Amino acid sequence: MKTYDAIVIGGGPGGYPCAIRLGQLKQKTLCIEKETPGGICLNWGCIPSKALISAAHHYERAKDSAFMGIKASGVEIDPNALQDWKDGIVKRLTGGVRSLLKMNGAELLAGTATVVSPTEVEVKLADGTVERIQATKGIVLATGSSTIEIPTFKFDGKQVIGAREAVSLREIPKRLLVIGGGVIGLELGMVYQKLGSTLTVVEALPDLLTGIDPECTKVVERRILKRGGAIHKNAKALGYEKQADGSLAVRIDVAGQTQTLVADVVLVAVGMRPSSKGLGLEQVGVTVDARGFIPTDKQGRTNVPTIYAVGDVSGPPLLAHKASKEGEVVAEVIAGHKAEKDWVSIPGAVFTDPEIAVAGLTAEEALAKGLEVTIGKFPFAALGKAMAMAETEGFVKVVADKKTRQVLGVHIVGPEASTMISEGALALEMAAFLEDLASTVHPHPTLGEALMEASAHALGSAIHIANR
Numbered sequence: 001m002k003t004y005d006a007i008v009i010g011g012g013p014g015g016y017p018c019a020i021r022l023g024q025l026k027q028k029t030l031c032i033e034k035e036t037p038g039g040i041c042l043n044w045g046c047i048p049s050k051a052l053i054s055a056a057h058h059y060e061r062a063k064d065s066a067f068m069g070i071k072a073s074g075v076e077i078d079p080n081a082l083q084d085w086k087d088g089i090v091k092r093l094t095g096g097v098r099s100l101l102k103m104n105g106a107e108l109l110a111g112t113a114t115v116v117s118p119t120e121v122e123v124k125l126a127d128g129t130v131e132r133i134q135a136t137k138g139i140v141l142a143t144g145s146s147t148i149e150i151p152t153f154k155f156d157g158k159q160v161i162g163a164r165e166a167v168s169l170r171e172i173p174k175r176l177l178v179i180g181g182g183v184i185g186l187e188l189g190m191v192y193q194k195l196g197s198t199l200t201v202v203e204a205l206p207d208l209l210t211g212i213d214p215e216c217t218k219v220v221e222r223r224i225l226k227r228g229g230a231i232h233k234n235a236k237a238l239g240y241e242k243q244a245d246g247s248l249a250v251r252i253d254v255a256g257q258t259q260t261l262v263a264d265v266v267l268v269a270v271g272m273r274p275s276s277k278g279l280g281l282e283q284v285g286v287t288v289d290a291r292g293f294i295p296t297d298k299q300g301r302t303n304v305p306t307i308y309a310v311g312d313v314s315g316p317p318l319l320a321h322k323a324s325k326e327g328e329v330v331a332e333v334i335a336g337h338k339a340e341k342d343w344v345s346i347p348g349a350v351f352t353d354p355e356i357a358v359a360g361l362t363a364e365e366a367l368a369k370g371l372e373v374t375i376g377k378f379p380f381a382a383l384g385k386a387m388a389m390a391e392t393e394g395f396v397k398v399v400a401d402k403k404t405r406q407v408l409g410v411h412i413v414g415p416e417a418s419t420m421i422s423e424g425a426l427a428l429e430m431a432a433f434l435e436d437l438a439s440t441v442h443p444h445p446t447l448g449e450a451l452m453e454a455s456a457h458a459l460g461s462a463i464h465i466a467n468r
């Protein structure tokens with residue numbers, strides 16, 4: 001039987017950094033992946049969607065920049081060329097994962113793995129043969145998550161689609177209806193809205209992007225409406241009928257009343273479920289919770305000490321960067337280091353237009369913990385760089401402990417929020433105070449000045465807006 005120090009099941013953003021780090025730490029490692037390495041993130045999630053988001057931004061800017069003296073005519077979108085460009089990026093990155101694994105001494109095996117004992121896995125290879133392989137130090141479950149389907153909206157790959165198809169459309173839908181006003185629904189919905197689709201969002205809950213500061217969400221919501229989109233909240237999608245002209249008549253329930261909306265394509269984006277089924281976990285005794293997540297301790301260990309879990313399958317938040325960090329921690333634990341998951345915050349970024357990015361607590365969450373808070377806020381409308389970019393919607397909000405002035409949370413909606421949030425995450429990791437952010441010299445003119453000014457605002461010393 002082939003024997004390794006560690007076997008990693010899954011080559012996504014949890015599994016491949018884990019295997020690379022294991023290789024760096026001189027552990028004999030095998031990474032098993034049934035599809036193209038890179039997981040959802042590289043193949044049809046984070047990266048492809050960001051390529052489309054960037055293209056949609058350039059397209060809109062090219063068409064609508066007459067206000068700054070740029071007059072362009074005949075600006076067109078070529079969906080095939082866009083897809084080919086995006087596919088090229090995916091190919092480069094997934095190829096990069098293969099090379100990085102190799103460069104670090106980790107082997108990659110194409111196949112489907114199941115766990116058959118605390119130290120062994122069975123792999124079904126493409127030719128149907130089954131191989132049993134041993135891991136002397138640890139097996140890492142990094143199998144990710146999969147799209148939730150609504151029974152009355154079964155994917156047909158053309159008109160009723162999930163995110164996977166939505167990043168691969170070679171025709172821009174005339175009318176796009178998105179079920180689920182969460183991260184995927186809004187990111188991809190806004191892409192196609194910019195590329196010409198009429199967008200309708202149907203969300204079951206009272207708010208879009210539940211869990212995010214509603215003040216931030218409102219800014220994005222306004223943008224969707226301003227571009228002619230429609231948003232139905234407290235609305236449940238019931239089912240649909242295909243009409244004679246090929247369009248879909250979608251029935252939704254809003255407060256007990258049935259309404260019908262017409263669309264050409266329906267994107268279902270109602271969440272993901274952990275991929276913990278069919279891995280053989282029951283036989284080996286690995287605990288799986290009621291939602292299908294695999295609970296782990298601070299070192300990423302499941303209840304079976306030789307089996308670890310990282311990323312989506314180990315619990316929320318379902319974010320690539322959380323998966324990668326967990327993968328690195330588990331690699332170090334398997335290699336005998338004293339590593340553990342001890343971060344203060346896992347920041348989040350939503351690539352809507354404008355972007356939303358958050359780290360740490362909202363004011364409401366801090367109050368619920370019994371803390372007294374002080375809040376500083378700085379609008380991009382008051383920032384020279386934002387004006388020069390013609391991106392003045394949004395703000396930076398800093399939440400701090402009222403007594404100690406330690407930063408508890410940073411919430412940004414606006415241009416490059418996803419880039420700026422790293423400073424907020426660093427502030428939380430370093431247990432920074434408002435004074436630290438406010439007195440750090442930020443280069444001018446930059447968007448980053450907004451975080452400095454928001455912190456100063458909480459202290460009553462902002463320069464470019466009125467203090468209280």
Ligand code: NAD
Nearest residue numbers: 180181182183184185203204237269270271272318349350
């Ligand atoms: P989500 O949980 O973000 O949003 C799903 C939304 O669908 C929720 O608001 C929910 O209330 C709504 N919903 C559920 N059932 C519904 C129904 N029957 N009718 C109408 N609305 C309904 O899930 P998602 O957008 O599918 O994203 C999946 C995962 O992928 C998330 O966990 C997210 O963290 C991750 N993701 C992250 C990013 C990012 O970080 N930028 C981008 C894409 C995806």
